[in-house]
Amino acid sequence: MASQSESPTLPDPQADATVQVVIVGAGPIGIETAIELQRRGIDSINIDRGPLGAQIFDFPPLSRWFSGPERISIGGVPLETVAQEKATREDYLAYLRSVVRQFDLAVRTFESVEEVVPVDDGFVVRTRTAGGLPRLIQTKSVVLAVGGTAKTRxxxxxxxxxxxxxxxxxxxxxxxxxxxxxxxxxxxxxxxxxxxxxxxxxxxxxxxxxxxxxxxxxxxxxxxxxxxxxxxxxxxxxxxxxxxxxxxxxxxxxxxxxxxxxxxxxxxxQIGFEADGSLFEALGCELVGPNRAVLHDSSTMETSIPGIYVAGTAVNGTQGRYEVYIENAHVHAVRIAAAMIGDPPPPDPVLPELPEA
Ligand SMILES: Cc1cc2nc3c(=O)[nH]c(=O)nc-3n(C[C@H](O)[C@H](O)[C@H](O)COP(=O)(O)OP(=O)(O)OC[C@H]3O[C@@H](n4cnc5c(N)ncnc54)[C@H](O)[C@@H]3O)c2cc1C
CATH class of the missing domain: 3.50.50.60 (FAD/NAD(P)-binding domain)
Incomplete structure (x- = not known):
């Protein structure tokens, strides 16, 4: 890890960037966070080591979500399904593409975030493209929306x-x-x-x-x-x-x-997944309990490292029994965006009374 005073060189100036917030992960909650930031005038970029919605991309073809569409829609954009049923993998991937286009979000896919280096005025995010090209992004804040299913058990x-x-x-x-x-x-x-x-x-x-x-x-x-x-x-x-x-x-x-x-x-x-806490660990974020959940301030989603936020299922580390999923993680996006502009935290959402998904 570079020291705070070292300014990393930019090996590929054309692809390097400066942005207010880097969001690691382009899953539903990473994308929703970008939308909430945009609504408050903050520019961001999502970097994902896989395709857009990589976790969902890996569902078997035509799998149906367990949650109803109203619970997994993001950014206030309705998710309609043809027969008013639960969305399929394909419905949802198409939905994610439309949402990214609708908000004209900056999303870079097949680019892995390898390291987040604290520097004087924020962070430098070191990434590597699928083709092996190293890139750097300078940013004020980083949101780690890396999910909790990086490795299969x-x-x-x-x-x-x-x-x-x-x-x-x-x-x-x-x-x-x-x-x-x-x-x-x-x-x-x-x-x-x-x-x-x-x-x-x-x-x-x-x-x-x-x-x-x-x-x-x-x-x-x-x-x-x-x-x-x-x-x-x-x-x-x-x-x-x-x-x-x-x-x-x-x-x-x-x-x-x-x-x-x-x-x-x-x-x-089919024996479950484990989270990858390595980016959190390298930054010095505290991981607690048997799940190695990420210690954070639940009103802002900021971790124990100032400027580093956590969103989505990543919050809970390796979930034996799922307690954080999309429907109760939407609020993470709003909390982060509010915190970044100094607004008070939003009230806790009241989830609709529907059969448990
Ligand atoms: C079969 C199945 C059915 C499911 N059904 C439901 C359901 O009905 N309802 C529900 O709420 N949840 C369901 N889930 C879980 C659901 O997939 C997650 O709740 C959801 O994807 C979480 O969104 P997220 O944005 O927090 O994280 P993810 O969607 O996991 O996104 C994290 C992203 O971060 C990227 N990433 C990780 N590390 C890096 C890195 N170092 N650099 C760059 N990118 C990185 C990953 O590639 C990934 O795209 C289901 C899961 C499975 C497997």
Whole structure:
């Protein structure tokens, strides 16, 4: 890290910039923060190491959001869906593109923020493009809207790196006629199991719990329970994966320690995500509790480092049980923008009384 007095050289003047606020992340809340800043006359740039809405881009094709459209719309721009249903991945990516265009936001994609360096009058943000080009941006403040799902969890068992193991569902058609072991027992695992079975895969679920997880969404759970009861999907409850071989997975029955092999062609890990706190750590921001949540002032979203703000799901670090999601993170954008112009913090939002999403 450069010292505060060192002024970094600009290796690529054409691409380097000076902007009031750099927002790391172009997910829903990073974009919403840019809108709220623009409304208060503050210019910003969003930098994302992936495409616009990278987390949503990685949803399987035609996945539906669990939250209703009114809860995930941003910046006051309505999100309409053709049949008044929950938005699909594709609906939402198109919506994000329209919102960015509507507000003419500066968004740079496939550019990774590698370091945020404090300097005399703010920060220098060091980035690298997908092509390997280093860039620098000088700024007064940085909003880290980096999400909480940077890394997919691993089992840490032998064979996990085999090519038959995936950690995102992708296109279910790929699995037609194949034996697939889905590892996990929450929403993503449940949804993937049903979609894979419909796409013509022979599906087995391995889950440590003794039954389906109680927090599986109320519209997914009965369908999966019915598929299991009818023998359309096989559930190996109370098991854990010990090893993954070329055509079989060794499972342990947790109750008695017995082991058996499950024949498989593919393994799909749906065991959750972990946050990447490295940018916060490098800056000296305090990460607290088992989630390594980011310590911040909840009225301004400023972290323990002045000028560094946190927004969106990044606030909560690695979420075992999701407590911060889009609908209760919209207010982060407004709090940050208000704080930057010295306005009092906005009142806490009253969320609409709708069935839990
Ligand atoms: C299958 C599935 C269904 C979901 N359904 C819902 C739902 O119904 N409702 C809901 O509220 N949430 C849902 N979620 C979670 C949802 O995706 C998040 O709530 C939402 O994306 C959070 O928005 P965000 O802007 O805070 O972070 P993210 O969308 O995670 O955006 C963070 C961005 O930061 C970028 N980034 C990270 N580090 C860097 C770096 N160093 N440099 C540059 N860029 C970086 C990432 O590429 C990413 O684009 C679901 C998630 C999954 C996987």
């Amino acid at each position: 691993r089992l840490d068992v032998p064979g996990e790196d085999r090519s038959i193991v995936a950690d995102t569902l992708g296109e279910p058609h790929r699995y037609f006629g194949r034996r697939v072991l889905v590892v996990g027992g929450k929403n993503s695992a449940a949804d993937s199991a049903i979609r894979l079975w419909r796409a013509g895969a022979a599906v087995t679920i391995s889950y440590r719990g003794d039954d389906l997880h109680p927090r599986i969404k109320y519209w997914i759970r009965p369908e999966l329970a019915s598929c299991i009861r009818s023998g359309l999907i096989t559930a190996r409850f109370g098991t854990r994966v010990l090893a993954i071989g070329p055509n079989a997975v060794t499972l342990e029955q947790l109750a008695d320690g017995s082991q058996f092999d499950e024949l498989v062609d593919d393994v799909l890990l």
